[in-house]
Amino acid sequence: MTTTTLAALGGSFVVxxxxxxGDKTQLVAFSLASRYRRPWVVMxxxxxxTLANHALASSVGVGLAAAVSERTLAVVLGLSFLAFxxxxxxxxxxxxxxxxxxxxxxxxxxxxVFFxxxxGDKTQLATVALAARFGAPVAVTAGTTAGMLAAxxxxxxxxxxxxxxxxxxxxxxxxxxxxxLFGGAALGHATGLLG
Numbered sequence: 001m002t003t004t005t006l007a008a009l010g011g012s013f014v015v016x017x018x019x020x021x022g023d024k025t026q027l028v029a030f031s032l033a034s035r036y037r038r039p040w041v042v043m044x045x046x047x048x049x050t051l052a053n054h055a056l057a058s059s060v061g062v063g064l065a066a067a068v069s070e071r072t073l074a075v076v077l078g079l080s081f082l083a084f085x086x087x088x089x090x091x092x093x094x095x096x097x098x099x100x101x102x103x104x105x106x107x108x109x110x111x112x113v114f115f116x117x118x119x120g121d122k123t124q125l126a127t128v129a130l131a132a133r134f135g136a137p138v139a140v141t142a143g144t145t146a147g148m149l150a151a152x153x154x155x156x157x158x159x160x161x162x163x164x165x166x167x168x169x170x171x172x173x174x175x176x177x178x179x180x181l182f183g184g185a186a187l188g189h190a191t192g193l194l195g
Contacts, residue, residue, distance in 0.1 A: 008134035012143025013150070015130065015178050016123050020151035022172055025117045029152040032113065036106035039156045043149065045110025046156075050148045051141070053118045054127045058141045061131025073132060074190035080129045081183030085176040087122050123148065126179075133186065 020026050033042045065073055118124050123144065131140040 004134060005136055005139045008130070008136040008139035009143040011134070011182075012127070012130045012140045013147040015126060015182070016144040016147030017150045018147075018174055018178060019123050019126060020148055021154075023121065023123065023151075025114060025121060025123070025148075026152055026155045028113060028117050030155040032106070032110050033156040036110075038106050041106045042110050042156055043153060045107050046114050046152050047145070047149060049111045049114035049118065050145045053115055053124055054141045054144045054148075055137070057124045057127035058131035058137035058144075061128040061133075061140070062135060062137045064128065065132040065135055071190050074186050077129050077133055078183045078185075078187030078190060080125070081179045081186060085179030085183060089172055089176045133182070 029042065029046060032045075033039050036042060064076075068076070127140060127144045130144065131137045134140055
């Protein structure tokens with residue numbers, strides 16, 4: 001495994017795992033697990049939905065990186081990561097996502113609801129940006145999917161206990177700091193390309 005692949009895998013995991021804490025899809029995961037009381041089935045639905053969603057997002061990111069100049073990409077990525085940092089500081093609400101369709105069962109409901117909840121979500125957009133930055137869509141998809149499963153697994157299996165141990169505000173601040181760090185690095189790179 002190359003250094004770039006490891007950086008893409010590890011960086012994507014950390015950024016998305018932290019960004020997902022307190023996110024609406026984590027709240028959806030908690031809600032679905034509470035409703036169906038079949039945590040492994042809910043986790044399988046989350047895995048299927050996230051793999052599909054983030055593979056699509058990574059492909060878009062790599063395509064974007066190939067379509068624009070390196071300087072333009074660095075500026076867009078830098079500004080995007082800074083925006084994700086700000087967005088991460090704002091807590092989400094579960095009511096942004098519709099309830100699971102009746103009669104579908106836990107796997108189909110979780111997969112469909114989770115896939116739709118991720119559309120346009122900060123973790124999906126971050127996946128686009130990470131794939132554009134690293135140019136490693138498979139590693140980014142694997143990292144972001146693992147990050148989603150780690151964060152949502154906490155919601156599914158630990159539920160409200162997590163909120164008592166780790167303040168969500170602290171997790172959001174750490175995730176935002178990572179986005180700001182990536183944004184600053186990308187803008188620094190763009191500035192270096194000007195000279």
